């Protein structure tokens with residue numbers, strides 16, 4: 001593997017480092033051998049990207065996204081799935097039912113790096129594209145149902161960029177679901193204290209109190225559900241339980257939209 005440390009964007013290192021360290025644990029709650037392979041190959045100390053609360057948050061979101069995706073794929077077994085802003089994520093392996101058609105989409109420089117560690121697989125293809133411009137969607141095969149996954153992407157966008165992105169999705173796909181990671185206005189203002197992101201140059205974008213705020217930007221969408229990561233995190237530790245009380249409205253959420 002000829003990936004170097006500089007090839008991995010710092011914000012993408014956080015989930016990778018966490019998924020790799022969880023995979024190495026006994027009784028791992030999530031298993032991601034690709035993340036472990038990438039982190040082992042980088043051969044650098046990534047422990048500062050793996051503090052307790054971020055670790056628990058990434059494990060929780062990975063479980064919530066996986067289970068929600070599996071539910072949707074069970075309902076629409078031939079869906080077209082797009083992991084938009086895929087980074088180095090390997091969600092396809094976690095949810096493949098042998099029938100879905102999957103595209104891993106990211107900006108050209110990130111796809112170039114991803115190609116160093118992944119090859120296209122049967123029904124799973126990498127594609128250069130931006131969440132802010134739908135040109136790439138013209139290359140996709142037409143499907144009755146489209147499921148778009150955005151994990152760890154929208155929270156870095158301004159309100160204007162979120163609007164551009166969700167308008168683009170509704171223009172490009174006749175029917176679909178969007179699995180979106182939302183964060184609070186508190187994190188927008190205080191992101192420089194986030195226990196892992198503070199080690200990067202990234203800043204958080206537009207935060208929301210409710211997924212309903214997205215509907216003002218894109219009336220074709222309906223909000224189906226919204227789940228705080230606290231719901232998963234509180235199952236595993238006392239700190240998770242306490243945070244679910246004191247950080248009730250602070251933690252990130254998985255919102256599912258339909259159009």
Ligand SMILES: C[S@@+](CC[C@H](N)C(=O)[O-])C[C@H]1O[C@@H](n2cnc3c(N)ncnc32)[C@H](O)[C@@H]1O
Pocket residue numbers: 009011012015016084085086087088089105106107110129130131132150151152153
């Ligand atoms: C924090 S990483 C998350 C990666 C992956 N989804 C995960 O959860 O492991 C953010 C990703 O969003 C991508 N990204 C940023 N702006 C984008 C845009 N306009 N269109 C598509 N991807 C974008 C970055 O290149 C990066 O891979």
